[in-house]
Amino acid sequence: MPPRRVITGRSQEPRQMFAEELRLLRAERGVSLRELADKVGWDWSLFGKLENGHTLGSPEVVQALDHYYGTPGLLLALWELAMADPTQFKERYRRYMVLEAEAVSMWQYSPSIIPGLLQTPEYARELLMEGGLRGDELDAQVEARMGRGEALLRDDAPQFRAVLSEAVLRTPLQDPEEWRAQLEHLDLMGHRLNITLQVLPFSAGHHGLTNTDTMFLRGASGQTVAWVETGYSGELVQESAGVERLQLRYDRVRDSAQSPGESRQFIERMLEEAPCEPSI
Known part of the structure; x- marks a missing residue:
């Protein structure tokens, strides 16, 4: 088993650190996104979004990547840090x-x-207004909440x-x-x-x-x-x-x-x- 990879201070933002590590690991392995998808599963576009920082994916995907790259627990730890970031x-x-x-x-x-x-539109509206929403954004959030209840x-x-x-x-x-x-x-x-x-x-x-x-x-x-x-x-x-x-x-x-x-x-x-x- 390869030695555990040491994280440097390349990026101080958890999400970007996670994405950067994914890009570096794939570059070191010398595979394309499509080749990675063939090896690990899932659609290649998902891995592109992960490496661009557009999504964090699920723990199942991250664990599969840890297994493929031989970095047991490393990527999952970075993923958890990114998910815990309040931003x-x-x-x-x-x-x-x-x-x-x-x-x-x-x-x-x-x-x-x-x-x-279980909220009515009026109840949802009052709560969301207390949270600072107004105008079109408020209307959209109320509609979305009612859709969930359906x-x-x-x-x-x-x-x-x-x-x-x-x-x-x-x-x-x-x-x-x-x-x-x-x-x-x-x-x-x-x-x-x-x-x-x-x-x-x-x-x-x-x-x-x-x-x-x-x-x-x-x-x-x-x-x-x-x-x-x-x-x-x-x-x-x-x-x-x-x-x-x-x-x-x-x-x-x-x-x-x-x-x-x-x-x-x-x-x-x-x-x-x-x-x-x-x-x-």
């Missing part, structure tokens, strides 16, 4: 969107807001379980009518066979996901990944040990939550208590 949030989110669209099963814990898949209504819709902190249901929108519409939508979605809603009451106390919005996605292959998000950024967790740690915390949260039936009654009580008109 790469959009790249990670695009990858998450692909995995969400392909998921056959999803489960989520929401500590402070209605899950995106996946739960398909004939082949994935199974989806959401555990909501009680705080989610006690934090209304500014417009009482829009808040009632959101609660009604949540109640309606909770009656679908592919959707299970549970409420985690304040009385459950502290737990391992107190301030962590976490979504788990299981693909058709059986692999599970997790998306952990704050109001500022997000992280795609694909390494199995990390996913398992998050899953253990989620399981404990789910076990402390109310049953689906009790949770449905809780949401209906929130609807009864919600004001019908703006306060004067």
